[in-house]
Amino acid sequence: MILLKSTNGPACSILSYITKRLTLLIPPLVCLSLICTGSTFAQEKVQLSVDTSNLGARIDRNIFGQFAEHLGQGVYEGIWVGPDSKISNTRGIRNDVVSALKAIKVPNIRWPGGCFADEYHWRKAIGPQRVVTLNPNWGGVIEPNTFGTHEFLDFIEQIGADAYISVNVGSGTPQEAAEWLEYLTTPQQTTLAKERAANGHAAPYKIAYLGIGNESWDCGGNMTPEYYLSQLKIYSRFVRNFNPAQQDKQQMLKIAVGPGGGEERWTEWTEHIMKAWQNHQWSWDMNGLSMHNYTVVRWPPAFASVGFGETEYSQILKSTLDMESLIDKHSAIMDKYDPQKKIALIVDEWGAWYASLPGSHPGFLAQQNSMRDAILAALNLNIFARHADRVRGANIAQMINVLQAMILTDKDKMVLTPTYHVFKMYVPFQDASFLPVTFNAGSYTHGDITLPRIDAIAAKDTAGKLWLEITNVDPNNSVEIETSLNGINAKSARGETLTAPKVDSVNTFDAPNTVTTKPISVKIEGAKVTFKLEPKSVSVISVE
Ligand code: AHR
Numbered sequence: 212m213i214l215l216k217s218t219n220g221p222a223c224s225i226l227s228y229i230t231k232r233l234t235l236l237i238p239p240l241v242c243l244s245l246i247c248t249g250s251t252f253a254q255e256k257v258q259l260s261v262d263t264s265n266l267g268a269r270i271d272r273n274i275f276g277q278f279a280e281h282l283g284q285g286v287y288e289g290i291w292v293g294p295d296s297k298i299s300n301t302r303g304i305r306n307d308v309v310s311a312l313k314a315i316k317v318p319n320i321r322w323p324g325g326c327f328a329d330e331y332h333w334r335k336a337i338g339p340q341r342v343v344t345l346n347p348n349w350g351g352v353i354e355p356n357t358f359g360t361h362e363f364l365d366f367i368e369q370i371g372a373d374a375y376i377s378v379n380v381g382s383g384t385p386q387e388a389a390e391w392l393e394y395l396t397t398p399q400q401t402t403l404a405k406e407r408a409a410n411g412h413a414a415p416y417k418i419a420y421l422g423i424g425n426e427s428w429d430c431g432g433n434m435t436p437e438y439y440l441s442q443l444k445i446y447s448r449f450v451r452n453f454n455p456a457q458q459d460k461q462q463m464l465k466i467a468v469g470p471g472g473g474e475e476r477w478t479e480w481t482e483h484i485m486k487a488w489q490n491h492q493w494s495w496d497m498n499g500l501s502m503h504n505y506t507v508v509r510w511p512p513a514f515a516s517v518g519f520g521e522t523e524y525s526q527i528l529k530s531t532l533d534m535e536s537l538i539d540k541h542s543a544i545m546d547k548y549d550p551q552k553k554i555a556l557i558v559d560e561w562g563a564w565y566a567s568l569p570g571s572h573p574g575f576l577a578q579q580n581s582m583r584d585a586i587l588a589a590l591n592l593n594i595f596a597r598h599a600d601r602v603r604g605a606n607i608a609q610m611i612n613v614l615q616a617m618i619l620t621d622k623d624k625m626v627l628t629p630t631y632h633v634f635k636m637y638v639p640f641q642d643a644s645f646l647p648v649t650f651n652a653g654s655y656t657h658g659d660i661t662l663p664r665i666d667a668i669a670a671k672d673t674a675g676k677l678w679l680e681i682t683n684v685d686p687n688n689s690v691e692i693e694t695s696l697n698g699i700n701a702k703s704a705r706g707e708t709l710t711a712p713k714v715d716s717v718n719t720f721d722a723p724n725t726v727t728t729k730p731i732s733v734k735i736e737g738a739k740v741t742f743k744l745e746p747k748s749v750s751v752i753s754v755e
Pocket of ligand 1: 609
């Protein structure tokens, strides 16, 4: 570890240099005005100031969305065990998983893919006779189609989430997708509605989001923006939601395929779709533009998900902060064509993508989830919150047993990951109003990587309670935070923190609580709230 001692001499110049560079690299993230006082930097008290009078955009609960693709053990084993399983289940769906997901108030789940969605044919997965097919994208394994439309909608109903369905644009037809939506949503006695009733659901389903294709510039059909736009117009016109409850305020939101990075081909993609939307005619529309961005550093994914040190910790966290500039870049294009921000940016695939666990099927994308992932999740959620006016949805990839999961399962066993705990801690931020917060982030340096040492957001919930999240990125030093609340006199405050012995600490079936939350002591001194953050920790404080 390099402990930066800030003085008014050369070390202070180094800090100023780092400050300037970081300010250039990640300008909106934090105020990096380092204070060179002569004391050891790691012992500085960080002043955090919350502007409680300046309510910002609502932090849409849907930024805490999940993604469940037919991939590896994400659906089969992770969610679906079948009604005859010895594992406790309700109509084939694991009870342990349902209750864990209810506790994090999952707002929506994107399904059935991913790349899988562009090869999915819904009719093969309804009714008593399922068609057994293959899953060519993910290991070429058998797809039994025992988890289909009704099972997915039963599952989300059990956990209280909304449905985000991605329809097949790559190898399907507009007719197939239109019939799926008629099957799902019409209250009228059409042949498809009668079939839905015969399959156990007479009432129309509510579908909150409709994804029109997935990564259509790549696994979704390698389309040009021009070609995709022509498909978008057709699908958005003909794939209708007939549910009477969704004709007015609770309309189904149509999400167009958007960028997968910051390179020119993706800025052109965003330009093309947004420009067309600005001039769109009545006969087609969209409500959101998707964006995918994984933290991977390089392809193929090579970083280990467990058994790594501080070098890999800092490299991954540096890479994850690219999310901010990517959102800025695409938001700026969107602003040109949609200054009123009618179109949401939906980051519907994000998270860490590491090398598959040794011994696992390489097509199953199985990885462990460590304290590093908890920090990574918090940093990304904070970025989304800071862009709440445009980013109104996000889906971490993926919910169970795949990539940066909330939950890992092994037969009847289940373990909650560090990322799960972060999502649980952030529940109070769902639909809360963003509050501006200013602070001296300081810096954490390891080798040639320098990162802002702390990150923070603040929000006010609908009951008027104030919430703060503060992440201490530094894995070696604790930090004291003194928060001033802009005139508000706090009566009580409490908090919890998530930390672990090491940056690569994980929860396992045998040791499920290595990375878990504990209370944090918070002091109120007049208008100031003070607390100490442990190294590499995610903390949430509430103030009343
Ligand atoms: O999440 C895994 C895959 O990553 C998805 O199927 C695809 O959309 C993306 O490339």
